[in-house]
Amino acid sequence: MLTVNPHDKTLLIDPLYRIGIRFRLLFLFLVGVIGWGGYMYYHQITVGLGETGLNRPVFWGVYMVNFIFLIGVSMAGTLISAALQLTGANWRRPITRIAETLTVFGLLVAALQILFDMGRPERMGSIFIYGRLQSPLLWDATSLTLYILASMGALFMQLLPDIALLRDNVPANAPKWRSFLYRLLALGWRGNREQWRRLEKVITTTSILIIPIGVSLHTVTSWIFSTTVQPGWKSTILGPYFVVGAVFSGIGMLLIVVTIFRQRMGLQEYIQEQQYRSLKALFIVMSIIWFYFTYTEHLTIVAGQEVMEFPVLASKLWGTFAPTFWGMVGLMVVATWVLIVPNLLPSFLQELSPLFSGQWLLGQGITAVFLSLVLFMPEQLPFTLSLAPDIHTLLWVIEVMLLLALVIGFTLWCKRHLIRSMIIASVCVVVGMWLERWNIIIPTVTHPRLVPYATYLPSPTELSVTAASFAMLVLGPLLFFKLFPAISIWEVAEGRVIAAAEAQIEIPAPEPVGPKRKRPFEFRRPN
Amino acid sequence: MTSWAMVIDLDKCVACQGCSIACRFENNTPVVAPEQAQKGRAIRWNDVFPDPINPTEETGEYPFVRTRYLTRPCMHCVNPPCVKVCPVQATYRDEEGLVRQNYDRCIGCRFCTVACPYGVRYFNWYQPEWTPELAQHLSPDAVTGPGRSEGPAARMKGVVEKCTFCIHRLQKARAQAEAEGRDFRAADYVPACVQTCTAKARYFGDLDDPESTVSKLEQNPRAFRLLEDVGTHPKVIYLREG
Numbered sequence: 001m002l003t004v005n006p007h008d009k010t011l012l013i014d015p016l017y018r019i020g021i022r023f024r025l026l027f028l029f030l031v032g033v034i035g036w037g038g039y040m041y042y043h044q045i046t047v048g049l050g051e052t053g054l055n056r057p058v059f060w061g062v063y064m065v066n067f068i069f070l071i072g073v074s075m076a077g078t079l080i081s082a083a084l085q086l087t088g089a090n091w092r093r094p095i096t097r098i099a100e101t102l103t104v105f106g107l108l109v110a111a112l113q114i115l116f117d118m119g120r121p122e123r124m125g126s127i128f129i130y131g132r133l134q135s136p137l138l139w140d141a142t143s144l145t146l147y148i149l150a151s152m153g154a155l156f157m158q159l160l161p162d163i164a165l166l167r168d169n170v171p172a173n174a175p176k177w178r179s180f181l182y183r184l185l186a187l188g189w190r191g192n193r194e195q196w197r198r199l200e201k202v203i204t205t206t207s208i209l210i211i212p213i214g215v216s217l218h219t220v221t222s223w224i225f226s227t228t229v230q231p232g233w234k235s236t237i238l239g240p241y242f243v244v245g246a247v248f249s250g251i252g253m254l255l256i257v258v259t260i261f262r263q264r265m266g267l268q269e270y271i272q273e274q275q276y277r278s279l280k281a282l283f284i285v286m287s288i289i290w291f292y293f294t295y296t297e298h299l300t301i302v303a304g305q306e307v308m309e310f311p312v313l314a315s316k317l318w319g320t321f322a323p324t325f326w327g328m329v330g331l332m333v334v335a336t337w338v339l340i341v342p343n344l345l346p347s348f349l350q351e352l353s354p355l356f357s358g359q360w361l362l363g364q365g366i367t368a369v370f371l372s373l374v375l376f377m378p379e380q381l382p383f384t385l386s387l388a389p390d391i392h393t394l395l396w397v398i399e400v401m402l403l404l405a406l407v408i409g410f411t412l413w414c415k416r417h418l419i420r421s422m423i424i425a426s427v428c429v430v431v432g433m434w435l436e437r438w439n440i441i442i443p444t445v446t447h448p449r450l451v452p453y454a455t456y457l458p459s460p461t462e463l464s465v466t467a468a469s470f471a472m473l474v475l476g477p478l479l480f481f482k483l484f485p486a487i488s489i490w491e492v493a494e495g496r497v498i499a500a501a502e503a504q505i506e507i508p509a510p511e512p513v514g515p516k517r518k519r520p521f522e523f524r525r526p527n
Numbered sequence: 528m529t530s531w532a533m534v535i536d537l538d539k540c541v542a543c544q545g546c547s548i549a550c551r552f553e554n555n556t557p558v559v560a561p562e563q564a565q566k567g568r569a570i571r572w573n574d575v576f577p578d579p580i581n582p583t584e585e586t587g588e589y590p591f592v593r594t595r596y597l598t599r600p601c602m603h604c605v606n607p608p609c610v611k612v613c614p615v616q617a618t619y620r621d622e623e624g625l626v627r628q629n630y631d632r633c634i635g636c637r638f639c640t641v642a643c644p645y646g647v648r649y650f651n652w653y654q655p656e657w658t659p660e661l662a663q664h665l666s667p668d669a670v671t672g673p674g675r676s677e678g679p680a681a682r683m684k685g686v687v688e689k690c691t692f693c694i695h696r697l698q699k700a701r702a703q704a705e706a707e708g709r710d711f712r713a714a715d716y717v718p719a720c721v722q723t724c725t726a727k728a729r730y731f732g733d734l735d736d737p738e739s740t741v742s743k744l745e746q747n748p749r750a751f752r753l754l755e756d757v758g759t760h761p762k763v764i765y766l767r768e769g
Binding site: 047048049050054055056057059060114117118119120121123124126127129130131132134135136137138141224227228229230311445447448450451452453454 | 612
């Protein structure tokens with residue numbers, strides 16, 4: 001019999017057997033969305049891919065965008081769980097389970113996207129029978145299969161001690177199938193020394209293996225595009241760009257999911273601000289690298305102005321795809337601002353923070369909107385205004401100051417609300433990364449060489465199937481965490497032991513004397 | 528070795544689109560409804576189109592337009608981008624240099640259609656249908672075998688199709704020569720578009736035979752290939768106007 005800390009039991013194990021009304025409603029809603037998407041997909045299968053908005057030359061559309069986005073999201077698990085496990089980062093413990101679950105479901109839904117996109121999905125097996133070694137799609141199928149198996153294995157290994165805990169702590173009134181399920185999946189785990197030794201070994205090995213597999217999947221997926229001769233795709237940095245984007249969006253999605261479960265299941269005690277602060281550091285690094293790659297990727301095309309490539313970029317900068325391109329850039333700028341700038345605010349602004357909150361902020365906002373109307377769209381106003389030039393200038397000055405105040409107010413708000421501001425950044429990044437995938441695929445396929453330039457808008461079928469896919473991405477973890485705890489109980493318990501041991505260590509206080517100065521006649525401030 | 532190639536003399540071409548029509552009837556190309564064609568879903572193994580097809584600063588505006596008509600079958604590249612990317616070898620290059628497409632193998636991933644820089648590959652968005660009148664006159668020729676259907680054979684929805692240089696005509700010509708007890712000659716085999724060309728602008732033959740017409744025309748200073756810079760080495764050779 002394995003026993004569990006009674007506190008963990010009330011917070012993590014007992015809720016698994018309670019199903020509330022909100023859960024039922026959400027479940028019904030998600031099943032409804034999936035059912036509708038399934039019906040539309042059935043229609044697409046029986047009638048043909050003509051039901052999508054695709055055409056010649058836009059042979060790839062939203063399904064492909066979703067595919068790349070979803071495998072990007074799945075990078076979270078690899079990074080958080082495997083990389084942090086190997087580097088011994090203790091703050092990872094409460095979020096590894098959610099990260100790995102997100103990976104598994106992200107990958108499964110991503111694999112479905114390929115199925116949705118195929119004209120003859122029933123011939124999928126041919127890839128493994130008649131596969132052509134040169135085809136990047138074959139590499140991708142191989143890599144994806146490996147990654148799905150590896151991440152499922154990693155999730156299960158990491159879950160094993162917790163399943164055994166569940167098996168030994170099934171409440172008396174629980175349904176029979178659940179105790180049977182736990183008994184089956186626990187594989188006879190007793191928690192003895194030899195079992196732990198083997199488990200540690202397996203977890204470390206999978207952690208080492210899963211990182212190259214994850215990187216290879218994202219790289220190979222980028223090679224689907226960069227090994228063709230199509231304008232805009234033939235880029236050497238597309239591989240690392242995809243990997244960076246994957247980690248970036250993976251952290252964003254992870255933050256969103258972690259926060260939802262934290263709030264809804266009352267896990268504040270386990271997932272603390274420390275986790276957010278650590279993830280924030282990672283997030284900032286990824287956003288800087290992302291901007292660097294994006295800039296490089298586009299600069300080379302601008303500089304070359306090649307006849308076939310430049311129209312693709314032009315369509316992003318000021319053509320058909322300007323809204324999605326600048327939308328992406330705008331969202332990323334907001335995310336980076338929210339992550340970085342609050343830390344850089346001078347201290348005197350924080351003393352003024354009452355000026356930038358509550359009614360003051362509301363007043364500033366309303367005035368700013370009104371002034372924008374007066375300054376930019378005077379013909380829209382119900383009355384006519386004739387402003388003297390100096391008044392006009394004054395209004396401009398006030399408008400700029402108000403906007404500045406709003407930005408400062410927002411930044412100060414972000415500084416006070418770490419978690420909420422992180423969620424804003426995460427949503428911006430996740431949406432921005434979806435748009436980034438769109439901006440990579442669609443502008444190129446609409447600007448081919450010897451076929452007239454085309455346009456593309458997803459059809460209702462594609463939108464329904466996309467909605468169903470994202471519903472699956474929500475439903476999967478939702479059901480999973482009704483069967484298994486969302487926090488890795490044993491890892492957290494292990495972390496407590498480590499923290500207790502670390503508390504015993506006495507760190508000698510630093511010496512009060514400063515280092516000897518090299519320049520003895522330097523000006524010193526009088527004390 | 529044989530290496531089938533086509534030469535198109537743009538000086539002779541009158542852009543009558545006879546080649547496109549002949550191809551359509553020879554190969555049972557599915558017809559699509561007008562609104563589908565509007566969406567860019569028409570299937571034309573052989574196509575006549577202005578070059579450059581997308582207006583640039585160099586094409587100019589009426590009346591100073593600098594454009595011309597090109598007619599385009601599949602290029603049957605020596606280094607075909609479509610073949611390399613197919614994950615199931617549904618499209619492949621045979622020993623005579625023809626890039627072929629097996630409808631029974633194709634999984635409809637459309638990687639080849641995306642990878643082809645010439646845009647000569649087409650996808651069946653719906654199940655091909657013909658009006659009863661047209662259905663009576665479908666060509667019975669087909670290149671079939673176990674797990675294989677090519678050329679004019681019936682297509683299903685969700686697969687890619689393309690010009691095959693009338694591969695069924697090659698097989699028929701070989702069978703004919705064998706039945707007559709003589710050796711197969713390159714002149715026995717000619718695709719439908721070449722046979723029908725009003726202005727006799729198209730030539731067809733074996734590029735590996737230095738005495739063939741296509742080999743001689745390839746040496747012509749007017750000869751050029753489409754998109755030579757992408758490194759596909761097409762086996763459709765154009766002769767420049769003028």
